[in-house]
Amino acid sequence: MKISINKKMTHIQLINTFWVILISLTLFSAYMAEQAKPGLTSILIMSLVLAIKGRIIVDHFMELKDAHVVLRTLMRVYFYVIPTLIILVYLFPEQIVKWTVL
């Protein structure tokens, strides 16, 4: 019983900690939006922040960390692909324009 209560407390504390991390990352993003000059560094940081936030919600809020592997992979990949696209669009806009002109 004692172990069970400790495990519950640990889970709640873990969720509380992730909420604090998510809020901190959002405030950091807002600071970047107001203060940082547009550039590769800020794009990389924004992409990383999005990937981290997505991973926390997918793994711990949706509880997919120990769930079915297909579901977990699909949801995790989403937050690899979107941040990667943000970086690629910043680095190679002209190439993408060439590929997407009708």
Place this chain on the structure above:
Amino acid sequence: MNAITHPARPFGAKPRKIPGSLAIWAAILAEMSEFAVMFIVYFLAKVHNPEIFAEGPLKLNTTAGTVNTLIMLTSSFFVVRGVIALRNNNSVACSRWLWGAVICGGSYLVIKYFEYRWNTAQGLETETNIFYGVYYYITFNHFLHVGWGSAAIVWVIYRVNTGIYTKNEHEGLLNIAVYWHMIDLAWITIFPLLYVIR
């Protein structure tokens, strides 16, 4: 410790569980695909109109976007705490956490409404340029999701309060919980794309 929290699956054992039902995950993957199409439209419009997309976020109300992001994340946190409360056989606490999420959802909608009014007063409308066209299309779509998602949580609260969901049987609650997290995931992607990145 690892052996307790992440037990190895024996050869031939059934695949690991799915949080909620398979049906809700089909819906979630469909919705995530829908938002992915919108994000691809955003990326294509951005590379073809770099100057418009560099100036667009500067005129938006970053404070409203930030506050709504904090609200959405907090609402997701409340939903997780509600699920944990029910698993601990505390339906009263579960109901309170879920009402917190509903209040967050309602607050999001009110802030978004005033943000749209503020935009209109600044002359930022769907026809202003392609950035605002994309902005309104994506954010209004998300606005609708928050609306019906909040209503679904109210329905779940009713079922918690009437004892339909119990510690051992609450798949409906899990369905709405993961759906709400999907709405949160969509917003945390929308926020940097439209408000932060130039």
